[in-house]
Amino acid sequence: MNLFSDIRALVIDCLDVLAAEGVLPDGLAYDNVTVEPPRDPAHGDMATNAAMVLAKPARMKPRDIADALAGKLGADARISSAEVAGPGFLNLRLAAGVWADVVRAALTDASYGTSDMGQGRKINVEYVSANPTGPLHVGHTRGAIFGDALASLLDYAGYDVTREYYINDGGGQVDVLARSVYLRYLEAHGQEVTFEDGTYPGDYLIAAGEALKDKVGDAYVGKDEDVWLAEVRSFATDAMMDLIREDLAALGIKMDVFFSEKSLYGTGRIEQAIDDLKSKDLIYWGTLKPPKGKMPEDWAPREQWLFKSTEFGDDEDRPVQKGDGAWTYFAPDIAYHYDKVTRGFDGLVDVFGADHTGYVKRMKAAVAALSEGRVPLDIKLAQIVRLFKNGQEFKMSKRAGTFITVRDLVDEVGKDVARFIMLTRKNDTPFDFDFDKAVEQSKDNPVFYVQYASARVHSVLRKAAEAGIDTSDPAAADLSLAAHEAELALAGKIAEWPRVVEVAARTHEPHRVALYLYDLASELHSLWNRGNDDASLRFLQEDNIPATQAKIALIRAANVVISHGLGILGVTPAKEMR
RNA sequence: GGACCGUUAGCUCAGCUGGAUAGAGCGCUGCCCUCCGAAGGCAGAGGCCAGAGGUUCGAAUCCUCUACGGUCCGCCA
CATH class of the missing domain: 3.30.1360.70 (Arginyl tRNA synthetase N-terminal domain)
Known part of the structure; x- marks a missing residue:
């Protein structure tokens, strides 16, 4: 309804x-x-x-x-x-009866708030896709949480959603990873090693080095790179992906598909995608104009294979294959999206970090070309998060070792708080995350405020049970007994829920759900507080069981919506506050 | 030089497909606890929606230009 x-x-x-x-x-x-x-x-x-x-x-x-x-x-x-x-x-x-219908629908219809707007259409949401070179850090969190909540929201709105992670395991940085793990492996064999520029010195690779030792013994010690590189690379990326999967799990994220970039190489899949573009006459051999403005010192005109992305709104054509025959990074991205298109999705969503702003147009151009305009691609940017601790900005730096991981964040504030707070802002506005406020249990903290509303409903139910009031069939209550203007205001808020879902799903903006839940909680708290002044608005009326049952039905309906909403955001509703 | 995003109350931010007198929290001011949980509550002050044009019955919202801030711009993914 x-x-x-x-x-x-x-x-x-x-x-x-x-x-x-x-x-x-x-x-x-x-x-x-x-x-x-x-x-x-x-x-x-x-x-x-x-x-x-x-x-x-x-x-x-x-x-x-x-x-x-x-x-x-x-x-x-x-x-x-x-x-x-x-x-x-x-x-x-x-008419008053309409509000009663809404309350009853929320209580009895498990699908209340869900929508058929998706009509089962297949939609792919790709998010996180962090390089498999280490654990996730706070910079990845916003996109991860945003993408995950968006996926849940679309699912709730009737789409057939696939959550997907693209593993960038095909480029040079996984070689760097492999060499770094190899150093840790030598270390595990008791050798002194130094981490030079171009290697990853992080402690998180120590375990991987030891695991490699357990697996292959001393087989690679003192051997040339060509003996072990491919093997260690694959071992190391697997280890890092295990780490990342655990980090995602700590955030409550479970992907449906992990898609390997490497699987595109040497299998003809990149060639196939580029051939598709060639057959559409969208690939040509040529040179790009030098960049305007700041000119790179060593710039020289270079002939390469270019994709006519300007035909689809991009500012420049983009290279897909260099003069020496090597693919640019853009080529596997094209092949990956070609794969998504051929898998039959009706819509694609990519969640990028703000540092990938410049790739939006070319990616959209590629998908428009590959799908001949059939498959819309929406790209959502997760803007940067600034961290504040003790009132001061906390700058992350790999070099200084001040580097907050997802695990640190979850340990400090918990998954629920991290998720909710990150989702109270629009994805493309910069965001200040205040650790002190996040753990505070007060009205300043929106997570607490919403959770508290839910806990209060449970508290009323416990009190009702103690008083021996039967609340087993809330839908049977005579809701005309909870029709005070303040109570109808809450029912009105409940009635808005399906609309919020549709708007949020259509605009791909899950933060609307978080803001709505805050409003809904606010309405519930407000009703509760009015009970302080007006005893007839208290939920428990021990001398009037039917009225109590009606009021409880109303707040339970609100709580059903809170639960569904929190479910979309990936936050576990609280039954009581401690 | 260019692209994208942003600019709304002192601060942090919402604002739906263009709709009525622009909203919330914090902060500020004033009142209020023998009251289902005061971990607060109620009320109030506070705005040229960055600026200038345009579109129309109507613009914070759409278009153009300008200013300021952020992110990015061949040979890394």
Whole structure:
């Protein structure tokens, strides 16, 4: 049940009737007709802009359309009043029974809030995709959490979602990794080693070096690189991916697919993707113009194979194969996305770090070319996170060893806090993460605030049980006994949930869910607090069991929505606060 | 030189497909605990939505230009 789309459907029906009666012209487009919650509650429960949007195409005054529409809408049992206001808004008030229906739907219909907007379409969300050269650090967290929540959100909205991680195991940095692990391996054999520039000195490779020793003994000691490099590379990337999988698990993330870049090499898959572009006449042999502005010192014109990405909105054509026959990094990316397209996805989402801003256009160009415009690719950027501790910015530096890992973050604040807080900001705005605030249990901390709302509902249920009140069948409660204006406000918030899901899913913006949950929690706390002044608003009315059951049904419905919402965000709801 | 993102209250940020008097939290001011959990509550002050043009019944929202901030720009992935 989605109250807003139900009422919008009603508005459209009424417009059709008016058209059939000749009041409105035939064939009007209703696309821009909206039914929304008004900003000001004094304007009623819902407002529609139908009269204003249709005034021009219908060549009528907004007021005349609004009056006619109000007459039709008023005849529906769900509408208690329809008033024309402002420049032509139609403000609707809904019958009390409608709110009761919403509460009952939230309580009894497990699919309340889910949507059929996805219609089972296959969508692939690729996120994290960190290089397999070490554990995840805080810089990866935002994209990881964002991508994961987006995937859950799309799933909730009726898409068939695949969560995917692209392992960059084909480039030079995994050779560096392999050499670094080899050094740790020698160390495990008791040798003194030095980590020069171009190797990774991090302690996290010690275990990998020892594991390699356990596996191959001294077989590689003193041997040339060509003997061991390929083997160690694969061993080391496997070890790092195990590490990364554990880090992801600590954040509550489980991927469906890990896709290896290496699997594209030597298997003809890159060639196949590039051939596809060639067959579309989108690859040519040529040189790029020198970059404008700052000129690299050693720049020289170079002939290479270029992809005509400018035909798809990019600023420059992009090299896919260098003059010496080596692929550029872009080539496997093309092949990977070609693979995604051929796997039959109806939509793709890539979550990139902000440092990959420059690759957005070329990637979109590639997918547009490969899929001939059939598969939309949305690229979401995870902006940087600044860390604050004791009121001061905490700068991460690999060299200085001040380097906060995902594990550090989870150990310090917990998975739930990390996830929720990261999701309270839009993905593409820079974000300050304050450790002190994150662990604080107060209203300043949005995670706590939402969790506390949930805990309070459980607390009421416990008290009700102690008082011997039967709350086993909340849907059977007579909800007309919880119809105070403050209680209806909470029901109204519950009614917005399906709409929030649809907007968030359509815009690929899971932060809307977090913000909504905060609002919903706020509404619940507010109702609770009003019980302090007005005893009739307390949830437990021991001398009036039916009213208690109705009030409990209401707050349980709110809690159902909180649970679903937190579920999308990957946060475990709290039953009590400690 | 160029691309992308941003600029909204003192601070951190929301703001839906363009919709009514622009919202929240913090901070500030004033009131309030014999009250289902004060881990607070209620109320109030605080805005030229960076600036200038344009589109229209209507613009924080769309378009153009400017300013400021961030990220990035062949031969690393």
